[in-house]
Amino acid sequence: MNPALFLDRDGVIIENRPNYVRTWSDVSIYPQAVRALKKIEASEYKIFMLTNQSAVGRGIISHSTADKINRRLVKEIESAGGRVDGVFMCPHTPHENCPCRKPQPGMILEAAASSQLDLNNSIMIGDALSDIIAGQTAGVGQNVLVYTGRGLAQSNLPLANKISPFLVYENLLDALSDLIR
Numbered sequence: 776m777n778p779a780l781f782l783d784r785d786g787v788i789i790e791n792r793p794n795y796v797r798t799w800s801d802v803s804i805y806p807q808a809v810r811a812l813k814k815i816e817a818s819e820y821k822i823f824m825l826t827n828q829s830a831v832g833r834g835i836i837s838h839s840t841a842d843k844i845n846r847r848l849v850k851e852i853e854s855a856g857g858r859v860d861g862v863f864m865c866p867h868t869p870h871e872n873c874p875c876r877k878p879q880p881g882m883i884l885e886a887a888a889s890s891q892l893d894l895n896n897s898i899m900i901g902d903a904l905s906d907i908i909a910g911q912t913a914g915v916g917q918n919v920l921v922y923t924g925r926g927l928a929q930s931n932l933p934l935a936n937k938i939s940p941f942l943v944y945e946n947l948l949d950a951l952s953d954l955i956r
Contacts, residue, residue: 786902786924812857831866
């Protein structure tokens, strides 16, 4: 069984957009994130991108458009020398209480079941406390909040002190430089 690296998309790999990522032109990739993924390309970790995309459930974009954006992002990462082994997306709104929507652990558990992953030796990196909670609930051994995206604001919420301890880094490159050698 392999360890996995679970990465939130918006706020970790690409910039968050207040009105959602609706088209490829809305995508702004963090250069440090691409460098980070290139740096660990040969690692033993299986790399999965996990993303809540309520814009689909809200009817703002189609499921097909969201899939195309995710596929193109993976191609951009690969063309820069990085690797993403799989993408899991929850298209539901928060009101639907879907088991795959973070903070629920569904996407992580689905990835683990499909790829026989060692969750205890895996890492979840996100820019929101919902990412941290999803990782902790799924049994991911190391959960990380990055300050990019919403991370800095999320780290100051009262909930941050009420959940199990987690690591904090400036960005994905800093986190992976420290955690995966």
